[in-house]
Amino acid sequence: ESYRRHRIHPLIILCYGSAWSGKAPDTEEEMQRFGEYVYRMVDRYQYWVKHWESWNEPNILPFWNPKPNVQHYTRLLQIAYRRAKEADPDCTILGGAMAGADLAFLRGMYENGAKGHFDVLSYHTYGNDPTEESQSKEIKGMRAVMREQGDDKPLWLTETGIYTGPAGVSEEIQAERIVKSEIRWVSMGVQKTIQLALKDWTDDPNTRDATSFRGFTHANGDPKPSFFAHRVLCDRLGDKRFLGRPP
Secondary structure (H helix, E strand, C coil): CHHHHCCCCCEEEECCCCCCCCCCCCCHHHHHHHHHHHHHHHHHHCCCCCEEEECCCCCCCCCCCCCCCHHHHHHHHHHHHHHHHHHCCCCEEEEEEEECCCHHHHHHHHHCCCCCCCCEEEEECCCCCCCHHHHHHHHHHHHHHHHHCCCCCCEEEEEECCCCCCCCCCHHHHHHHHHHHHHHHHHCCCCEEEECCCECCCCCCCCCCHHHHCCCECCCCCECHHHHHHHHHHHHHCCCCCCCCCC
């Protein structure tokens, strides 16, 4: 109810393997079990969750283990899509969820029958100094593969972020780069972008994981400039469409 009141529409990730196997689903039996899990999740929560992402970064370790397999992931996507739609025909299923714009993996998905088994193509991208050139290369590459297959599904960027902290950029630069990046993605036709994360994972300056400082706030909840910058960006852009660059 709180989510509805604040106009928050959660995107839930459907993953991983079964607890007893310790690895990604790699047999038809395990995939059908995963499909049953998908059905029960979507059926139970369909009145407040409408967006579901099928798996997380199946193109890399440690997520799809013991080794990424595009054929297996595509089969899992087919099953998940069918079972989700059985539970809620109006739900939106995201496929891909790739780490980076992995064109070989995306092409492999289509070669193994992914077309028609996702409503949105999703991917994740990181880098503390994104440029228009690097962003454009990723988007154009994925769009080219989709065009080859006669597909024009929407594209969502479901994980991205810029970290501050001891090994990162200043908090002011984080805010600036997030805003510029999101505006560029809108101009390139990315329908939705999700930042990781709301909060830093730690305030310990000695942590070994520099990316723990991607948050809009510190771990204690104190906001960084990016919190306010991103809020203003969302308020100003809303669901506006990009028409073109001024001369």
